Amino acid sequence: MNLKITSCLAAFLLAGAYCYAQSNNNVVEDFKSSEVNQTGREYPMVNSEGRVRVQISAPNAKMVQLDIGAVKYDLVNNGEGVWTGESAPQDEGFHYYQLNIDGASVPDPGSLYFYGASRWGSGIEVPAHDKDFYAQKNVPHGQVREQIYFSETNKNLRRCFIYTPPGYDNDLGKRYPVLYLQHGGGENETGWSAQGKAGLIMDNLIAEGKAKSFIIVMDNGNWTMPRPPAGERPAPSARPGLPSGWADGFMKTLLNDIIPMVDANFRTISDQEHRAMAGLSMGGMQTHAITLANTDVFSQVGMFSGGSFSVEEVKNAPGFKENVKLVFISFGSHELDNRREGFGGNPEENTKALKADGMNAHFYVSPKTAHEWQSWRRSLYQFAQLLFK
Amino acid sequence: MNLKITSCLAAFLLAGAYCYAQSNNNVVEDFKSSEVNQTGREYPMVNSEGRVRVQISAPNAKMVQLDIGAVKYDLVNNGEGVWTGESAPQDEGFHYYQLNIDGASVPDPGSLYFYGASRWGSGIEVPAHDKDFYAQKNVPHGQVREQIYFSETNKNLRRCFIYTPPGYDNDLGKRYPVLYLQHGGGENETGWSAQGKAGLIMDNLIAEGKAKSFIIVMDNGNWTMPRPPAGERPAPSARPGLPSGWADGFMKTLLNDIIPMVDANFRTISDQEHRAMAGLSMGGMQTHAITLANTDVFSQVGMFSGGSFSVEEVKNAPGFKENVKLVFISFGSHELDNRREGFGGNPEENTKALKADGMNAHFYVSPKTAHEWQSWRRSLYQFAQLLFK
Numbered sequence: 093m094n095l096k097i098t099s100c101l102a103a104f105l106l107a108g109a110y111c112y113a114q115s116n117n118n119v120v121e122d123f124k125s126s127e128v129n130q131t132g133r134e135y136p137m138v139n140s141e142g143r144v145r146v147q148i149s150a151p152n153a154k155m156v157q158l159d160i161g162a163v164k165y166d167l168v169n170n171g172e173g174v175w176t177g178e179s180a181p182q183d184e185g186f187h188y189y190q191l192n193i194d195g196a197s198v199p200d201p202g203s204l205y206f207y208g209a210s211r212w213g214s215g216i217e218v219p220a221h222d223k224d225f226y227a228q229k230n231v232p233h234g235q236v237r238e239q240i241y242f243s244e245t246n247k248n249l250r251r252c253f254i255y256t257p258p259g260y261d262n263d264l265g266k267r268y269p270v271l272y273l274q275h276g277g278g279e280n281e282t283g284w285s286a287q288g289k290a291g292l293i294m295d296n297l298i299a300e301g302k303a304k305s306f307i308i309v310m311d312n313g314n315w316t317m318p319r320p321p322a323g324e325r326p327a328p329s330a331r332p333g334l335p336s337g338w339a340d341g342f343m344k345t346l347l348n349d350i351i352p353m354v355d356a357n358f359r360t361i362s363d364q365e366h367r368a369m370a371g372l373s374m375g376g377m378q379t380h381a382i383t384l385a386n387t388d389v390f391s392q393v394g395m396f397s398g399g400s401f402s403v404e405e406v407k408n409a410p411g412f413k414e415n416v417k418l419v420f421i422s423f424g425s426h427e428l429d430n431r432r433e434g435f436g437g438n439p440e441e442n443t444k445a446l447k448a449d450g451m452n453a454h455f456y457v458s459p460k461t462a463h464e465w466q467s468w469r470r471s472l473y474q475f476a477q478l479l480f481k
Numbered sequence: 482m483n484l485k486i487t488s489c490l491a492a493f494l495l496a497g498a499y500c501y502a503q504s505n506n507n508v509v510e511d512f513k514s515s516e517v518n519q520t521g522r523e524y525p526m527v528n529s530e531g532r533v534r535v536q537i538s539a540p541n542a543k544m545v546q547l548d549i550g551a552v553k554y555d556l557v558n559n560g561e562g563v564w565t566g567e568s569a570p571q572d573e574g575f576h577y578y579q580l581n582i583d584g585a586s587v588p589d590p591g592s593l594y595f596y597g598a599s600r601w602g603s604g605i606e607v608p609a610h611d612k613d614f615y616a617q618k619n620v621p622h623g624q625v626r627e628q629i630y631f632s633e634t635n636k637n638l639r640r641c642f643i644y645t646p647p648g649y650d651n652d653l654g655k656r657y658p659v660l661y662l663q664h665g666g667g668e669n670e671t672g673w674s675a676q677g678k679a680g681l682i683m684d685n686l687i688a689e690g691k692a693k694s695f696i697i698v699m700d701n702g703n704w705t706m707p708r709p710p711a712g713e714r715p716a717p718s719a720r721p722g723l724p725s726g727w728a729d730g731f732m733k734t735l736l737n738d739i740i741p742m743v744d745a746n747f748r749t750i751s752d753q754e755h756r757a758m759a760g761l762s763m764g765g766m767q768t769h770a771i772t773l774a775n776t777d778v779f780s781q782v783g784m785f786s787g788g789s790f791s792v793e794e795v796k797n798a799p800g801f802k803e804n805v806k807l808v809f810i811s812f813g814s815h816e817l818d819n820r821r822e823g824f825g826g827n828p829e830e831n832t833k834a835l836k837a838d839g840m841n842a843h844f845y846v847s848p849k850t851a852h853e854w855q856s857w858r859r860s861l862y863q864f865a866q867l868l869f870k
Contacts, residue, residue, distance in 0.1 A: 132599075149585060152583035155541065193582045194540070194583050196545075201587055235643075239622065
């Protein structure tokens, strides 16, 4: 294997095209159109190895590349201006990517677009062995509702998406628990429904009797704290022990605007026992800070690729141990391979220690995935089955 | 004026760059970022003349163009690979556009993306003098709900968006009329909410007491009729006199699946008197065919840039004159300039004749707009004020 790489490398140094052709010969030719292509588009495609193949007409371009997973792959011109090429195998699940045409980074006109990496751009779906749990099926479907509302805290109009479970509009006497579910950095309030498939995950779980019916609120957690005037210090944190910053800014809006708006307009059970918060990555870190500081507001907590709780933190957060009935910590396995001691200690050890200390604490690892949406889809799938039970 | 064009043309023939520079000198330098840019993006921009200016980094490109309104405008490289340029003045309102980089047609990474012209791609907003009627304001807001449902007619899962008016979730005893509102060719079920701003138009009208509260159902009207087996003729039309094709195919799904699904899951008043249909362009033509053939289903009809009803057609459609309480026909003024006699006769004369024949028929012309969304936003704004009164 090492020999092969070395000889390929040598060949590459001698003749740039060889290594590409070599690689091409090993590609399994069973490509199918991606499941998140625009209607009627053949490309991008994915094969059984998880390679992504793109194609674009750029008759006058000098160089076209596929940019995925932080690697740029050169495409090949067929001589008539149609450029084609593929990536190395990608992990199962959803990935952001883009094309690079003579130095311009642009979306692929064949794919649907998703908000992530701080831009609307291309996404691709590498079919996962467990994709059935978020497949669109002929089961009763809930709704994902776009709600515009005024924030008194920020004096502006904001938007969130709210999932209501199947049957919400039929049994008008029934009230529901609520999960506040946050996206990651560089993403927004559209992420959990679009690439996260939160609605489909819940519809399928409910149809199989594996999860309770609850409402999910997906808001925008991106936050820039106003800069203090020159020479002044930042405003103090809203709660002692909570760092001032994006968690603090979003916390005020969540507590003062979002939760009251949801409780006023949806048939919620509006108490701590029936209110949960979870988030991925940055949203997990926000969940961490906000739930530690508000043990009278949330009873169930999920952090997906966003750190963990140490016994020490829990000890210093009054009411947390007594009032919080569920702690769920998860990561993609590749994240743990890469930085087992990250996020303030070993998350698995932290979670075991909470459990040993008497809390209902769960640790989940998504197999063979990294800091990406397949880890978070699986995390929601696991977490939702534990919630409000 | 003619002289100026001629001299510019002559200059262009002598030296390609001159005409561009000439045009540039006349550009009013009051560009502002478009209202439908991605968060934090400066470009694309629009000035007070309605010119669209784009900018993109493409260090190795030979030619970059802005493609808008069926015209391609060359951008200029600043010498460091950043390309900038602008279009001629565009009409007020929303326009689809794209960039062309060395022959590749791609979305502009600065804009939000919309579905039209049979692709997800860039859109731009040229601020209109009357943009207040679809502005996002601090008024009570309805919801736009994504609903997945199974179609027995087509044996597949479909998606629609449903607008529920402000207060829908608060007064659970109230029932509402329903407008079925269709997009145009090359568009889909997202068009009326995103670029059409249907929800904001209704929220503002209801806040001002100018329109009744009603539900709006926005489904996907794109249709390809199954091909008959070789040697056989196409299946007969569902109703005598109605052409077989996309109107017919969508009609079956509308009548058999969509209306029953909406009546089962929303608090509708489920009778002909409280059910309307409207559409733009292809959606208007579908509305034409479907409402003529179903005078027991719809009582109020709107066609935006999608034809008109002749007295002869109405005479041949049993029950139409007696049962249909409102007919609304509209066009953009530039459409009428270009093809006054199109769409089966003169639509203004046709509508006047219906009115003279005793029907409640209205004709509206959107000033200084073409076959584009500003015409249709204004048409909905006018039509909604007449509905269910």
